[in-house]
Each structure stands twice: as C-alpha cells, then as structure tokens.
Amino acid sequence: MIKEIHQKLVDREITATKLISSYFEVIKEKDSQIKAFLTLTKDQALEQAEKIDEKIKKGKKINILEGIPYAVKDNMLVNGVKTTAGSKILANYTASFDATVIKKLKEQGAIVLGKTNMDEFAMGSSTENSAFFTTKNPYDLERVPGGSSGGSAASVASKMSVFALGSDTGGSIRQPASFCGVIGFKPSYGSVSRYGLIALASSLDIIGPLAQSVEDAEIIFKSITGKDQMDSTSYNLEKIHNTPYRIQNTVFGLPKEYFQERLDDKIKKAIEEVIKKIKSQGATIKEVSLPSTSYALPCYYIIMPAEASSNLARFDGIRYSPMNNYPNLHDLYFKTRGEGFGAEVRRRIVLGTYVLSSGYYDAYYKKAQQVRRLIAKEFDKVFQKVDFLITPTSPTFPFKIGEKIDDPLSMYLSDIFTVGANIVGVPAINLPCGQAGNLPINMQIIGPYLSDFSLLNITKTIEDIIL
Ligand code: GLN
Numbered sequence: 001m002i003k004e005i006h007q008k009l010v011d012r013e014i015t016a017t018k019l020i021s022s023y024f025e026v027i028k029e030k031d032s033q034i035k036a037f038l039t040l041t042k043d044q045a046l047e048q049a050e051k052i053d054e055k056i057k058k059g060k061k062i063n064i065l066e067g068i069p070y071a072v073k074d075n076m077l078v079n080g081v082k083t084t085a086g087s088k089i090l091a092n093y094t095a096s097f098d099a100t101v102i103k104k105l106k107e108q109g110a111i112v113l114g115k116t117n118m119d120e121f122a123m124g125s126s127t128e129n130s131a132f133f134t135t136k137n138p139y140d141l142e143r144v145p146g147g148s149s150g151g152s153a154a155s156v157a158s159k160m161s162v163f164a165l166g167s168d169t170g171g172s173i174r175q176p177a178s179f180c181g182v183i184g185f186k187p188s189y190g191s192v193s194r195y196g197l198i199a200l201a202s203s204l205d206i207i208g209p210l211a212q213s214v215e216d217a218e219i220i221f222k223s224i225t226g227k228d229q230m231d232s233t234s235y236n237l238e239k240i241h242n243t244p245y246r247i248q249n250t251v252f253g254l255p256k257e258y259f260q261e262r263l264d265d266k267i268k269k270a271i272e273e274v275i276k277k278i279k280s281q282g283a284t285i286k287e288v289s290l291p292s293t294s295y296a297l298p299c300y301y302i303i304m305p306a307e308a309s310s311n312l313a314r315f316d317g318i319r320y321s322p323m324n325n326y327p328n329l330h331d332l333y334f335k336t337r338g339e340g341f342g343a344e345v346r347r348r349i350v351l352g353t354y355v356l357s358s359g360y361y362d363a364y365y366k367k368a369q370q371v372r373r374l375i376a377k378e379f380d381k382v383f384q385k386v387d388f389l390i391t392p393t394s395p396t397f398p399f400k401i402g403e404k405i406d407d408p409l410s411m412y413l414s415d416i417f418t419v420g421a422n423i424v425g426v427p428a429i430n431l432p433c434g435q436a437g438n439l440p441i442n443m444q445i446i447g448p449y450l451s452d453f454s455l456l457n458i459t460k461t462i463e464d465i466i467l
Helices: 002-010 016-034 042-057 100-107 150-157 174-180 214-224 265-280 293-314 329-340 343-356 362-385 408-415 419-424 452-466
Strands: 037-040 069-073 111-116 163-168 183-186 206-211 251-255 284-288 388-392 428-436 439-446
Touching: 002 016, 002 042, 002 214, 016 037, 016 042, 016 069, 016 111, 037 150, 042 111, 069 150, 100 111, 100 214, 111 150, 150 163, 150 174, 150 206, 163 174, 163 183, 163 214, 174 183, 174 428, 174 439, 183 214, 206 214, 214 428, 214 452, 251 265, 251 362, 265 284, 265 388, 265 428, 265 439, 265 452, 284 362, 293 343, 293 362, 293 408, 293 419, 329 343, 343 362, 362 419, 428 452, 439 452
Parallel strands: 069 111, 069 163, 251 284, 251 388
Antiparallel strands: 037 111, 163 206, 183 206, 183 428, 388 439, 428 439
C-alpha cells in the first residue's frame, strides 16, 4: 500500500495535495458514522502536501513515507494540536512539542490527518471509555472497534488513513486491530521511544503501527524505532542481529493454555486452518506450555493500575488543562480529579493506590512483580524450543456497543491473550486470517525479545500463505 502510493507520487500520477484531499473526502463521507477522529488537522496537512509537491516538481527525490497520510492516537503529542488522551481533564490541552515518533515521521514527510479516539488514558478495550464518544466498528456499526486504540484501528480499516499509530500497554494495538481486521504490531518494549506519549503504565507502554499490510507495518516501524535520549529505556534495534526465517526452517509453538474453552470456536478453527497451511509448507508445529498464563491478567491488573495511579498524579487541574471554575484552591484540588476523570480511570487510580499502600504493597504489588518474573522465565524457556508462538489475539469477536460496559471483569478478559507480551516485553503482531459472516478473524504471532524484524518477516510469509 505505502509502496504503491509512493510510486504514484514519484510517477506524478497523483499529487500529494490531491492524495491528502482525497483522504479528507473519505473522512467526510465515512466518519460521521464511524467516529474514529477526535480532531482533524486539514490545514497543516495540506500545507505540508504543497511543499512536497513543489519538491517533486523540482525533480527532487522523495522518501518512501513522504506525503503518506496517517492518523495518530490522541495520547501522542503533535505540536500545536489538541491532545486529550480521550479525557475531559485534557479537553483543552494543546501539545507544545512533538512526540519523538511524530518528529521522526515528520522528518520523513509523513502527513498527520488527525487525532483518533481512544478509551480515556488508554484504559479500556472498546473506546466506550472515551469521554467524548464511542467509535463504531467499520464492519458492523453496532459493534465496538476494540480499544484502547479503537479510533486508529477503525480509521485504517475504513481506509480513512493509510496507517495509524497506536499504543499498547496490555493489548491496545493488537485487540482493536483484530476487531477491525487490520495489522497491529506491538514492538519489543523499549524499541520505540515513549517520549511524548501520555503514559498509562511506563514499564508496559509501547507505541506501534496499525496498517493494511505487514510490509507497511515494517516500513513504519523502521522509521520510528531507535534510541532516543529523551527516553532512557529506548535502544537501537539495528545493531541487533535479526535472523530472516524461512518457513521450512521455522518452529512455531502453540501454547496450550491459549487454546482453551474461553476461545470462540470459529476463531479456533480458523487458526487451526492457518496452522495446517503453514505446516504443509514445511513449518514445524509444536505444542508448548506457558503454565502461568492464567496469572498474567491478574498480574497486569495490579502492575498497570499501580503505575497508572502514579503517572496520573500530574493531572491536578492546575497544569495542562486548567479546570479553574472553582471558588477556592481546596475545591479545585478535590473536585477536578473527581469531575475530570471518568469512572474507569477513577477505579484504576483507587486500585493502584491501594496495591501500593504500605499495608498491602507486599501482598499485591511485590507479589505481582514476582509473578511477572515467573512469566518472563516461562517465555524464555519456551523460546529455547520454538522460534515463534501462534495464539489467538482476542478470545471473542467484536462485541456489541454497551454489552460489556457495566461488567469490567468481562471487559478485562478481552486482554487475556495479549497482556503476556507486555508483561514480558516481547514483540507481538495481530494478523487477520479469515472471516466469519461479516466479522474478521485474527491470530497473534509472538516472537522472542528483540526479534522484531524477524517477527515482521515471518508474518509477511504467513500473510502470503493465507492470501
Ligand atoms: N484493554 C487493556 C486495559 O484496559 C489494555 C490497555 C492498553 O493496552 N492501553 O488496560
């Protein structure tokens, strides 16, 4: 997709200005129903496109991403553009600098179309926790697009953007990608800078692409990865040797704990079909075990709220987006958070503060960190036996809007197969692999820590086999 558009620009079959305008046309036509975007940046986008056209006219070479339109989840800062993280508390906040990922893409000429809707502070699996509105699933407008990067996934699926950026703390790129039938790649922890990403849980958060093909995801990942002095956990992947696998020499593991009764039967069957196909191409398939899988979700729901409660302390109603219609300072401090944050955010702040409090720290937070180590060890052990893991991404098809909103536990279960990769820090990708009725079916491929390029590579091969 990106390569084709790039060629058209180079061959002057289309101008960048035309290209960008055509995407705003599609947005105008579709977004009143889908509601993927919170903010559009049409003027800036067209201005940037004109400059690229001048460059092309002068016969200058253009970069692969130059002029390519994309959408950004609203928890990443784009200088001069409103950034809300889906929250009322940031409803009037305008970013004063670019996140590193945005800076990198800007330098390469990619063009931001707008900011996409999300669950408030990336807490959720459906975009229903957005303080503004719920995004609809492009395949079925009565269903959710997944979350928390639901707006990004819906914009790519409905071709309102060529690609989008999302963030993934427990599944927020992969689960919405699966609900909307697009590629969603969560890179290894630290391989993309988090500078300028409004943090949910800093030891789990990572930015990654949602795209229409694995090749596109790879192009985007290549341009956003790398060490950034503004994020001390970031590093350079380029120096790391990534083996290009051939399907005949590749061993895939199927963790038995991921193919259990909670998994929808149709999804299970479709993944089994894919496994048959890659086996017939010479791949080796092994059943493996990750015994602590059932502890991954409880572990996540202790570590994530703990880190979130501390990260969200900065939103005090004074900085970022003043909510200053209170008679005195006391009211301002006490009321802004109660009124500015939605129910799910408040729930997690309370939970997080509780598990970190002196009487309960050992019983919850410390225990969760120990479980985290245990899970990481199990992944290490499995990756000594297999090259990649194949699992489902989501246990269910996209659910109906409103279906799970009053039942947080059942909502949390949406992440049951995705949180593991965040806890351990390994890369994982969502790959569409079929359809049931009008809804997409997807699978997840997980690779060892830092195997990002090999994972993208092998996923491309599987994508070709499925097609
Ligand atoms: N759905 C998960 C949650 O609610 C994951 C969120 C995320 O990855 N940002 O926490």
